[in-house]
Amino acid sequence: MPNLDVILKEIDYALNILFESNNTDGEDNQLTDCDKIKSQRVMRVNHMGEVCAQALYRGQALTTKDDAMIEIINNMCEEEKDHLVSLNQRLSELSGRPSKLNSLWYLSSFLLGAYVGTLEKDKSYGFIYETENQVEDHLDEYSKKLPYKDLESKTILEEIKMDEIKHKNTAKNHGSTELSKFSKSLMSLTSKVMKKISYYI
Ligand SMILES: [Fe+2]
Numbered sequence: 001m002p003n004l005d006v007i008l009k010e011i012d013y014a015l016n017i018l019f020e021s022n023n024t025d026g027e028d029n030q031l032t033d034c035d036k037i038k039s040q041r042v043m044r045v046n047h048m049g050e051v052c053a054q055a056l057y058r059g060q061a062l063t064t065k066d067d068a069m070i071e072i073i074n075n076m077c078e079e080e081k082d083h084l085v086s087l088n089q090r091l092s093e094l095s096g097r098p099s100k101l102n103s104l105w106y107l108s109s110f111l112l113g114a115y116v117g118t119l120e121k122d123k124s125y126g127f128i129y130e131t132e133n134q135v136e137d138h139l140d141e142y143s144k145k146l147p148y149k150d151l152e153s154k155t156i157l158e159e160i161k162m163d164e165i166k167h168k169n170t171a172k173n174h175g176s177t178e179l180s181k182f183s184k185s186l187m188s189l190t191s192k193v194m195k196k197i198s199y200y201i
């Protein structure tokens with residue numbers, strides 16, 4: 001059971017992730033209102049995904065006993081944070097907003113990550129591998145949903161994808177094992193539901 005200091009530190013971290021301000025220098029005036037709404041929705045889904053990545057990895061790092069894994073996860077978390085900053089800024093430029101349910105997504109992802117951290121090392125890395133693998137596919141899928149004129153958002157997603165591939169390979173290089181078909185399908189189904197909801201809410 002983590003002590004009070006650790007719990008408070010995690011709460012502080014979560015609040016920072018959830019309530020990071022959307023400061024930006026300018027607004028995107030290149031897109032039509034209709035395109036802007038479409039881009040807002042797509043980028044909100046991506047933003048939600050990065051919030052969940054933070055939560056999953058913080059939870060996993062909290063419960064794993066493997067020091068090397070903690071270091072690897074913390075490094076990945078820093079890069080995921082950069083993704084979150086880019087998406088926050090882009091959302092703001094598009095006059096969009098994050099998902100209203102991010103707190104719920106964060107909590108559920110954190111608990112899942114905390115559970116994964118208790119699994120054997122190869123399975124725990126297997127979870128990272130599968131997560132990043134599905135994120136990679138998701139980025140391709142959602143990039144196509146963006147209005148063709150929104151090149152800025154597309155570039156951000158492309159840059160993020162490069163890091164996610166790196167994370168996937170890091171997990172593989174540390175001996176990840178393939179998750180069961182059932183686990184993979186469950187992860188995919190859960191994220192599909194979360195994405196559908198975040199697209200609008
Ligand atoms: Fe990311």
Ligand SMILES: [Fe+2]
Pocket residue numbers: 053076080132163164167
């Ligand atoms: Fe990642």
